Amino acid sequence: MQQVRVRFAPSPTGFLHIGGLRTALYNYLFARKEKGTFILRIEDTDQSRIVPGAIENLIVSLHNLGLDFDEGPGKEGSFGPYIQSQRLNLYQKQAQILLEKGFAYPCFCSSETLTNMRKEQQEKGEFVKYDRRCLALSKAEIERKIAAGEKYVIRLKIPDNRKFSFFDLIRGEVEMDSSQSDDQVLLKSDGFPTYHLASVVDDHFMQISHIIRGEEWLSSTPKHIFLYECLGWEAPKWVHLPLILNPDRTKLSKRMNDVSVDNYLANGYLREAIVNFVALLGWHPADDRELFTLEELCDVFSLKRVNKANAIFDLAKLDWMNGHYLRSLPLEEIALRCKPLFLEKGYDISDPEKYHLSIAVARERCSLLNEIVDYCKMFYQPDTLTEEEEKILATPEAQKVLAWFVQKLPTITNWETEEIQNIINAGITALGIKGKAFYIPLRLALIGKMHGPELPSTFAIIGLEESLQRLKCYLLKNEE
C-alpha cells in the first residue's frame, strides 16, 4: 500500500482559524490513523499579503492544540524547504518546461486590460475568462516584448472541449467541462507562482498521497489534474472537505463568529474541547459516542465517515463540551491552566488548598476557564451589597443568624466541612430559623450573593478569619 503523506498548507496571512483547524485536524488524524506523515507547508506566494510573525503564530497554535507535524518549517524532513517562497526556482523551472511543451504561454496583459475585458464579458453575460489575446503573439513579438522589459505572466493553456473528471474520496466521481476553466496564471510577473502551480509542484515533489483540503478548491481541481497530466506526473487522491458555515449559513467569517482559534483559547476554551468539537463538525464515528481525546480520534478517524454537507458552527454545543472537559479533566490540570488568569486578577492564590477547593467548586458551575476566575472572585474579595440586600441583613432574624455564627465559628477545632455543617445544624435547632431565612443572610454576608456553593464549602474555602470578618461587617452594633 502507498505510504500516506498529507499536508496542511495554509497561507500565513493571519491566525489559525476554525476552518483551517478543521482541515489541519482531519489531515493530522488521517495521517496518524494510517501511520503516515503529517506535513506543514507554508504557502506564502502572495507577497502583498505577507504578515510578519504569522508562520510562527500558526505553528504555536497548532502545537497548543496538540497537532504537531512530522515535517515542516523548523522540522526539516527530506522534502524541504517547506516554505514556498524558498522554492521559487522549482516552480520557475516547471513553468519553463510547460512553456517549452506548449502547455503554457506568456501573457503581457496589464491588470487594467484584464479588468476591462472581464467587465465587458460580464455585461454580455458571458463566462468570464481570459480571452487569449496573448496566445496570438508571434515568437518574435514575444521576444521583443521581453527584451523591452515588459512585465508578463505565464498562463496555462486549457484545452478546448475536454471533460475533466476525477474521483473524490468524499464526493465520488466529479466531472467538469474544460470550458469552465480559465487559462489560469501559473507564474506571476514578480516571478512567484500562483497557488495552482505551487501546490501541484510541491505535492508532487513532497510525494503527497492525499490532498485533503476545503471544498472551495473543488472547482479548480480540473486545472490541477490537467497540470499533473502536462507534467507527466501521477496525481494524488482528492479529498474535498465540506465547509464550516456561520449560523446564517454564510461562509464562516470573522464578522459573525469569532473564528480565531487563539481567541477561543484566550477566552477560556480548552484545547480538548475545541479539538473534540471541531472533529465532530463533518465527521462522526459509527456509534453514538461523542467524547474523544485527540489520541482516541487518531484511532477511530476515517475519511469514509466524513460528511458531504456543510456544517454550521454552533457555539452552544462547544460550550457544553467545554464544561464537560472542565469537570472531567484532573483538578490539578484545571488549576494549572487557571493560574495565570487568577494572577492576572491579582488574587492571592498562595494557599494551594484554598485555591484547589475554589477551583473544585467553581468548575461545577462554569463552562469556561475565564468563568471560573470570575466565579471565584467571591472567595478572594468581599462583594458589595445593594440597599435591598442590606435591608435583608438588617432584619432581626438575619442578625440572629449572623450573631450565632460569629459566636460559634471560633469554637470549631477542626476547620473542615463536616464540623462546619454541625454548627449549621446546631444553629438551625437553637435559633428555630430554617430554610431561606437561615441561608440567605449567611450567603449575603459571606459572598454577597443569594446563591452560591454549599455553605460548609464556602466557609471552608474562605477560612475562619475572613469568614468572621465578613459576617461581622453586617452585624449591627445594638445586636452585639
Added chain:
RNA sequence: GACCCCUUCGUCUAUUGGUUAGGACUCAAGAUUUUCAUUCUUGCAAGAGGGGUUCAAUUCCCCUAGGGGUCGCCA
C-alpha cells in the same frame, strides 16, 4: 449569471430499501440538592417539494426549489 457541490429535529449527526427514523446540544418539565450548579429521568422536535423505480423508499433515479462554493498576477 454560468459551472460544481450539498439537502434527516433549531444545530451537529446516526440510520445507505422494510426502524415506533436513533443519539448529542439547545429548550421545557420532573427528581436529587437549603440556594445556584452538577447529575439523573422524561418531553418537544426531522429525512425540502414533485415525479418515478420497487411488494416496499429517508435510503436508488429524474425534475424543481433552497443553501453553499468557484469564476483574481488571493490562497
